[in-house]
Amino acid sequence: MINWLIQQSILISLVCAFILLFHKPLLKQLGAHHMYSLWLAIPLMLLGSLILQFVPNLLAESKLDTFEHYRVLASLAVKNSESLIPIPLVAALWLSGMTVMAALLLLQRRYLNKLLSKSKPYAHTQNCDLKNHTPILADTLPILQSPEITSPMLTGVIKPMIIVPADFHKLTAKQQQAVLDHEQFHHERGDIITNLLAYGLLAIFWFNPLCWLAYRRFRDDQELACDAQITSSMNTDEKIAYSHALLAYSQHAQMGMLHTHYGNKNILKERIIQMKKQHGKSTIAIIAMTLGLGLASLMLNQQVLAGDHQSSSKESAKESSEKSTKAIKSQAHSIHPLTRVEPKYPKEAAEANQNGYVQLKFDISKSGMVSNVKVIKSSPKGVFDKSAVKALKQWVYKKSKKGAKGSKVQLDFVIDEPAANVERIKVTAN
Template sequence: MSSGLLDRLYLPYLYGAVITLLVANIIMEYGYLQRLIQHGRQLDIPSVKLNVLVHPDIESPMLAGFIAPSILVPISFTLLDESQQQAIIQHEVYHYQRGDLWANILAYGLTVLFWFNPLMWLSYRRFRQDQELSCDAQVTANMKAKAKIAYSRTLLAYSQHAPLSMLHTHYGDKTILKERILQMKKQHGKSTLALIGMTLAIGVSAFMFNQQVFAGNNISVENKTDSMAMPVIRIEPSYPINAAKEGLNGYVQMSFDISSNGSVGNVRVTKSSPKQVFDASAVEALEQWKYQPSATGFKDLQVQLDYVIHQPEKSVERITVK
């Protein structure tokens, strides 16, 4: 049997199987969201026509449901001040008024039909992200500087919890957090003091809410054996709290081996600065990395993890001294 005939017999089954899996996934998600809505505790917010429900399993505010949409919020929502609560509610209400949930399911349906085209998935993600930017712009258009700072804090509070769902909005999308903050800065105008105040507030609130910052923005790997050792999973190390409080920057250089199944082992620190400050965090992260499987594995690879909590101004000349 020719390969062309095999392709014609095989590809339709593959296409149908993938679509079946994607549709099954969205049906399961619908059932999960309905259970959340049914078991949510009603919050009394008279100014909102939609039901606002608090649920312990929710980590970020969302609008969910089609026939009778509800706003689901995490328990931490009740700890926010009234202005922050109102800003979140307005954000989700604007999603509802525009019919974003129906638009999302339509966009997802088109993406499923053309699941084999990566551009469809990229376009779908950008479509969802633009929705969040649009709602932010609507909510913060007439806000004063203090209100924008409060809104920025809520974004930071929920920025670590943002699964891209087809059936609900995703308020805490950390992948476009910087873009959302910059958008609010541009809206504010030319007040330098207000921008500085917002930046300081964002930095402080990020530390208070997340209690850690992530290192590894600058990761360099030197493979002395083979340039084809490709990582498939990189775990970012957590920034030690004491180092973050003191505003310390630093780096850790390590050597390590890769087994034939892609696991990392035999991690040893070869150089670090400041000594013993970031070592444990870096080793713990590197041991969780995964590489593509290979026939024999690799020995004595090197990596440097840079811990940078305060980036220098772009106008400052930087000279590397070795």
């Protein structure tokens, strides 16, 4: 689990860094709607990782060899991990962070419940639609008023509602309607649920500072996309009125996991500028972008996980680009490992620049557990045996009706991979 988190955190960091670094030109070229959709790359990438984890047959596997080969690389990180932070401690720290994130979510839920209990229906819009001066439609969200907030917000997953501040009535009718339309569009687009999912991902990768920066930028892009939707049909005077509403409620940034934050002084200038640079919203373009991101995410994860399922000598030429355990060939049956614990490269062997391999024989139970692990052959003898056996005992295979007896695996311990431009030919003796 920890290895998977680190692996995905690296991939997420690459995507977040790209979007954050090139946000300004991307926003200029794509527009607010498509820029907001670009954040789909992160959940789609994680989904691709899960697909490859649970459907490993997507990667072609050779079924000609008796031995399953895995490559274990020695690096400073692997070598020093034995003496730095134990895996159980890392897991405990990660769970502690998750607990804190969950506690913050519960605290905000408690705050919103308290806020709602003290809020009252907004009398100025109970019986009249601000735009047409007609009765409010039944599907309009309930509008409450509270003196404890300084900016309008949308909240509620099961019972969504809009809460406005005490001075909301001071805005003109057009400004009020524009603000309410803004929050209504948040609801129609399902932004509260989207924000919860985004916060869930942030809670999982709370240790990654780029994820925090990306989460804030994602929420800001959400507001820009909403502004683009509401102002797309406005004339110049109406946009000016909408800008005045932004000025009135952009004194405090109310970033919340369970509500939207209409007032955000940090991106006030950006929001006003974007209203002057309207881009169209193409549903086909968004669908195409989503499919493209999904395919790219699947391919990226496949490249990273290719080390888990190499199929031939042609694919093995790409092994040098992988930083984790490399799977070269697969067993001659359909029972494949779902969880593999990478053996620790013995410190003494790494310091001595020593390579080697261990061939192991073992049984797989119906539940996928490994047992009866025995060393068939190793070189140098006894150097890597203990590390290989300890790791293999923790592997978990796919559940099956009969299990497997006498499965075989070879773990190759290699200090450094050759350069990518060096041709490699694997020679075996039968």
